[in-house]
Amino acid sequence: MKATATRPKIMVTGGGRGVVGHAGARLLTDLADATGLTSAFGEALAGLRQRQGGHDPGRIAVDLAVMLAGGGEAIADLAVLRDQPGLFGPVASDPTAWRMLSRLDQPMLAGLQSARARAREVAWAQHAEVNGDLPQPIAAGQQVDGLVLDIDATIVICHSEKEGATRTWKKTFGFHPLLCFLDNTGEALAGLLREGRAGSNTTTDHITVLDQALALVPDVCRHGSPILLRADTAGSSHGFLAHIRGLRQQQHLDIRFSVGAAITEPVREAIRAATGWIPAIDTGGDLREHAEVCEITGLFDATGWPEGTRFLIRRERPHPGAQLSLFDTIEGWRHQIVATDTPPGGGSIQFLEARHRAHARVEDRIRTGKDTGFGRFPSRLFTINQAWLQLALTAIDLLAWTQNLLLNGELATAEPKKLRYRLLHVAARITRTARRTRLAIANGWPWTDALTSAFTTLAALPRPTG
Structure with missing residues (x-):
């Protein structure tokens, strides 16, 4: 049978340098910082910090929420962020994340809710300034x-x-x-x-x-x-x-x-x-x-x-x-x-x-x-699954803020699966020149302009003060 189309022959090897995956998920981590969510989570969970120089519990919570927003289903999926320190920085190990979740009591869960309220207030104020009502x-x-x-x-x-x-x-x-x-x-x-x-x-x-x-x-x-x-x-x-x-x-x-x-x-x-x-x-x-x-x-x-x-x-x-x-x-x-x-x-x-x-x-x-975290609860313990639900709700908020603040057109109303397939999971090349880190997304990717524009809009958002 005669072939009607051909694909280029390839040779697959390891050892690629400067290549990162899930580059678009960095948009979510930066948005968490821009709305004050990361710092608010850090304050809510400050009592969990055990040693100087250890992972900030609030940052662990944000990383888990970003992982869920990106379609992760289990704590082990944190490896997608952790194995790319050039893009996401230091990310806690799975045991460290488990320990953080296991120590969350009802007052701390209430603190996470208050932190989400503070971040929402900032996100809505940013929306009012940039996009109106x-x-x-x-x-x-x-x-x-x-x-x-x-x-x-x-x-x-x-x-x-x-x-x-x-x-x-x-x-x-x-x-x-x-x-x-x-x-x-x-x-x-x-x-x-x-x-x-x-x-x-x-x-x-x-x-x-x-x-x-x-x-x-x-x-x-x-x-x-x-x-x-x-x-x-x-x-x-x-x-x-x-x-x-x-x-x-x-x-x-x-x-x-x-x-x-x-x-x-x-x-x-x-x-x-x-x-x-x-x-x-x-x-x-x-x-x-x-x-x-x-x-x-x-x-x-x-x-x-x-x-x-x-x-x-x-x-x-x-x-x-x-x-x-x-x-x-x-x-x-x-x-x-x-x-x-x-x-x-x-x-x-x-x-x-x-x-x-x-x-x-x-x-x-x-x-x-359910595809953004609360369709699968990871633990046998009810208290950990309660915390997981709060992080899943945070993940949904991060996606909603991304769409309402940073995206336009079809992507602003797309379901999470489409956002992941087109933006969050895109690969890119990361380089460092003149003391600056650059993330280069392929020119031929149809949604490169949408993603680069989102990062530009994010950088221009007004930041909370005080």
Whole structure:
């Protein structure tokens, strides 16, 4: 058979000089320095330093986060950074990293969260100076003002006995963490590692994660912007919604909720009695065929719900393979209900319902987050895995800050896998001349300009003072 294409013949040898891999990951380490994250971690973990000249625990934590952002899955993957000291400097050994993680107690984990909050404040201030206001989420072709927080839980499968890993409600085995992401930027605000058997709608866990997430939002934004909390049905417990109402009344936060709700028998009766159905709209703001929305507030007893809660119903013709309740099968429609305390005048019911459906974006953030650290917990000890989760959230933040501060176009919205393949894992040649270290990326690499531009933008970012 005649060959239609040929590749150049090569001879593979070792001994190459000045060649480094994962050169783009240096962007993340430098961004951690530029936002003050490295120094903040160092202060939070200062009590772990054992000897003069040893590895700074805060720097170890940042290196682990950078490793996870680059797609690493285990502490052994630190070797990618450690074996390139000309690019990444001294990096701790695997045993040293293990010891650091094993010594993190709850106050130190709280210190890491506070350090992340300080770095986020700097990153947002840098964004304001360089790029203006934070991006606003879009739903149904319209801008959603303020900050949008999405809370959701996920199951992380474990294939070995680990402390806290139990049978899950899906009849699998592992953990059931609860997470909160910021839809504006893709940042991971908070996460709570839980046993596999943890309930989906546990009020106390939702309150804990929301409070942690709000604490990680800069104060000027937390008190100066409207906040929307979105969750699925698991976030519709009356105790959790009462807590949100309390935040608005007691702490003067402009926070509202939009959550899924269970379709009970009174709700079914309200659906049957509902009139005034209007066409639903899709993600682009266009009318969606075979889908309608209606407000059923006041058509059933809403005792227990916060005063002012409104209830919106969406019905659509089921697609092939859709799982339907008996009620849906009889009615010939698939129904979903949204509970929100956004008052009349805050948007049409079409927009409010579509705004809630945009909560589905959190599923993509969880999926990519599992490839950025929290899809695989390394230790048999629950406390170490708690620390690992915090570093995974830090890794997600570093990627989000990189995209929002340093990248443009397609790369600014790309998933982590694409960033790694095109930027973070690129090879380069490192040279030292005139007391300066230079990192040269191949001219023919299609994303060389994007990477060099990112480094240039990073160097020009305003630095925190004091």
